[in-house]
Amino acid sequence: MAAAALTSPPGLLSFLDGIVGGGRGTHRTGTGVPFGTHGQALDVWQPSGGPRKNLPVVIFWYGGGWAHGSRGAYAFAGRALARRGFVAVIPDYRKVPQVRFPAFLQDGAEAVRWVRDHVADYGGDPNRIALAGHSAGAYTVAMLTLDQRWLRAENVDPHVIKAAVGLCGPYDFYPFTVQRAADAMRGAADPVMTQPIQFARADAAPMLLVSAGDDVQVRAHNAINLTARIKAMGGRVLHEDYPGLSHENIVMALSKPFRSKGPVLDHAVAFLNREMPPRAK
Numbered sequence: 001m002a003a004a005a006l007t008s009p010p011g012l013l014s015f016l017d018g019i020v021g022g023g024r025g026t027h028r029t030g031t032g033v034p035f036g037t038h039g040q041a042l043d044v045w046q047p048s049g050g051p052r053k054n055l056p057v058v059i060f061w062y063g064g065g066w067a068h069g070s071r072g073a074y075a076f077a078g079r080a081l082a083r084r085g086f087v088a089v090i091p092d093y094r095k096v097p098q099v100r101f102p103a104f105l106q107d108g109a110e111a112v113r114w115v116r117d118h119v120a121d122y123g124g125d126p127n128r129i130a131l132a133g134h135s136a137g138a139y140t141v142a143m144l145t146l147d148q149r150w151l152r153a154e155n156v157d158p159h160v161i162k163a164a165v166g167l168c169g170p171y172d173f174y175p176f177t178v179q180r181a182a183d184a185m186r187g188a189a190d191p192v193m194t195q196p197i198q199f200a201r202a203d204a205a206p207m208l209l210v211s212a213g214d215d216v217q218v219r220a221h222n223a224i225n226l227t228a229r230i231k232a233m234g235g236r237v238l239h240e241d242y243p244g245l246s247h248e249n250i251v252m253a254l255s256k257p258f259r260s261k262g263p264v265l266d267h268a269v270a271f272l273n274r275e276m277p278p279r280a281k
Contacts, residue, residue: 009248010062011073013255018075022256025049026082028075029122035091036110038103042091043071044122045078056276057124059089059115063135063168063251066104066184067096076255081132084269087124089115093140096180100187101194102150108140109150116160128276130163130205132268134251135218136184138169142196142226146204161205163275165268167250168211168218171196171226197226202234208271210264212250213243240267 017023030044047055058081062069071090081088091114093107116126133141144150145164152158174195176182185194192198209227211220220241227239242250242262253264 008068008070008073010069010076010251013252013257014073014075016257017079017255020256022076022083023079024083026079028078030089033114035114036107038094038107040092040094040107040110041071042089042111042114043075043078044119045075045082045088045090046123047082047085052123053120054125054128054279055085055087055123056128056130056272057087057089057115057119057126058130058132058165058272059091059111061091061093061108061131061133061137061140063133063137064095065180066136066139067180069095069136077251080254080256080265081269084265086272087119087122089119096184100183101185102187104136104184105140105143105150106153108144109154109156112144112151112160113154113156116156125279126160127279128162129160130165130272130276131161132165132167132272133169134167135169135247138166139171139196141166142169142171142207143199145207146196146199146201148199159203159205163272164205164207165271166207166209166223167264167268168215168247169196169209169222170218171209171222173218173222197229200226200229200233200235204230204235206236206238206271206275208238208240208268210250210268211239211241212245212247213241214245215247215250217247238271 091111209223211223
């Protein structure tokens with residue numbers, strides 16, 4: 001798996017991130033931890049410095065058009081969040097063409113259930129769980145945050161989610177104009193109901209939706225439209241756009257070598273800390 005990760009651009013980025021010290025002050029305390037009912041696995045990253053308890057938690061889903069990606073290749077994201085004081089969980093999920101909608105959402109919900117039940121063993125606070133993701137991973141974030149079916153199917157209260165960050169995610173992309181989206185959503189009885197924008201609601205966790213001005217893969221209208229819909233419903237949402245950055249630049253900016261591309265990590269961490277303050281002692 002390590003060799004496979006290094007052959008992908010994110011895997012190479014994680015390798016470079018490690019060389020320049022992106023992992024300093026962090027450690028991976030869970031590697032390939034099994035969860036769910038389909039052989040899934042996840043990694044857990046923590047701040048270094050001895051045993052710590054009740055740290056805020058972020059579950060991060062990587063992108064890859066629902067067809068590619070691996071948790072090991074996104075070590076740079078786990079390190080970045082752990083270095084800022086979070087327990088970071090990076091789950092794998094089943095991919096197209098082996099599965100279609102809604103399998104990746106079901107896997108995502110099973111990851112949330114695992115975190116709720118086990119993250120305290122890794123120093124995390126099960127009462128302060130946030131979701132984050134990039135691209136197809138941001139789609140999972142939005143659907144788990146807004147469409148309550150998936151978490152309820154796993155006997156998880158949707159309000160266990162305290163905040164959500166979507167980086168360049170597709171939220172309003174029907175009718176499908178990209179083949180990979182059509183392939184991924186082929187399992188839906190009603191394709192309209194694959195769209196996060198259909199599930200905007202006032203009582204969902206607050207969301208930070210990030211778009212990139214030069215993103216030609218997932219256009220900014222996805223974040224703009226979902227932001228408008230959530231606000232119209234009375235919900236809490238922020239939209240940040242980064243002019244001049246591409247789809248890939250946004251997630252690259254989480255890594256130490258490319259953090260100068262934009263304050264994506266700083267803004268996301270500030271949002272998460274604001275929405276998940278430490279519990280009163």
